[in-house]
Amino acid sequence: xxxxxxxxxxxxxxxxxxxxxxxxxxxxxxxxxxxxxxxxxxxxxxxxxxxxxxxxxxxxxxxxxxxxxxxxxxxxxxxxxxxxxxxxxxxxxxxxxxxxxxxxxxxxxxxxxxxxxxxxxxxxxxxxxxxxxxxxxxxxxxxxxxxxxxxxxxxxxxxxxxxxxxxxxxxxxxxxxxxxxxxxxxxxxxxxxxxxxxxxxxxxxxxxxxxxxxxxxxxxxxxxxxxxxxxxxxxxxxxxxxxxxxxxxxxxxxxxxxxxxxxxxxxxxxxxxxxxxxxxxxxxxxxxxxxxxxxxxxxxxxxxxxxxxxxxxxxxxxxxx
Ligand code: MN
Ligand code: MN
Numbered sequence: 001x002x003x004x005x006x007x008x009x010x011x012x013x014x015x016x017x018x019x020x021x022x023x024x025x026x027x028x029x030x031x032x033x034x035x036x037x038x039x040x041x042x043x044x045x046x047x048x049x050x051x052x053x054x055x056x057x058x059x060x061x062x063x064x065x066x067x068x069x070x071x072x073x074x075x076x077x078x079x080x081x082x083x084x085x086x087x088x089x090x091x092x093x094x095x096x097x098x099x100x101x102x103x104x105x106x107x108x109x110x111x112x113x114x115x116x117x118x119x120x121x122x123x124x125x126x127x128x129x130x131x132x133x134x135x136x137x138x139x140x141x142x143x144x145x146x147x148x149x150x151x152x153x154x155x156x157x158x159x160x161x162x163x164x165x166x167x168x169x170x171x172x173x174x175x176x177x178x179x180x181x182x183x184x185x186x187x188x189x190x191x192x193x194x195x196x197x198x199x200x201x202x203x204x205x206x207x208x209x210x211x212x213x214x215x216x217x218x219x220x221x222x223x224x225x226x227x228x229x230x231x232x233x234x235x236x237x238x239x240x241x242x243x244x245x246x247x248x249x250x251x252x253x254x255x256x257x258x259x260x261x262x263x264x265x266x267x268x269x270x271x272x273x274x275x276x277x278x279x280x281x282x283x284x285x286x287x288x289x290x291x292x293x294x295x296x297x298x299x300x301x302x303x304x305x306x307x308x309x310x311x312x313x314x315x316x317x318x319x320x321x
Contacts, residue, residue: 016259024251077300105158128155178260
């Protein structure tokens, strides 16, 4: 695959994520029945929803990706301090929506000055897994251990739970394989199957997943079911958002994967035109800038502590846990 081709896929993944967020936000927290009664099939970006959004507006799902991406560009890699500061800045801007666990993590940083949150058995929400794309793009070409560690550590700024860690790592790997040109079947038989083998919680066949909650297992299962059944970008996204529940987040993650797999030409023009054009431009620009970091081989995983970092500390930082 040429450089140009994967950079184009990175842009499609980023815009696809924003499109999925904008499409799903209208029906977030509705049941499939309520969606059917209101819209028949919900298949257009129309705003509204419980957040009373303008048509084309995105929510925290897209905004936190952009904030994380800015932190990566600012530092030339993943530095949890820069990530925590970027999330803090974002929260000060009074975003339209903030997840409970995300808010608590940012407040933890403000009060304690620590960029990582402690373990919490209730932190298995999808708020960290929804924002792996900037890491996946910027760390293209890095070894798998670095990619996994970077995906996991960006997550730990707000979520410290083994299922959130697992979803962050695997969605980052799946996104990278898609950017590298893997087909739907190759993804399902490769990293998606490996994810399910390692974490049976994420098994997505032989069960129904309607009205998925914000629990990261529900999110991953709904996304994988729609991806497995979809034939193109539009059918995948329409499937997942009409399941209702946390539809902007399942829409965003599905849009990332489907955008990378099917490319920008597969994203319906009516959705691209309805999307907030400033957001669309920012997603494209950031995708290209993050890809440039990867192409120059400059992505770094920064150590946690100050300047004097021993090899052991640095090794611990990037090892699996
Ligand atoms: Mn949202
Ligand atoms: Mn959501």
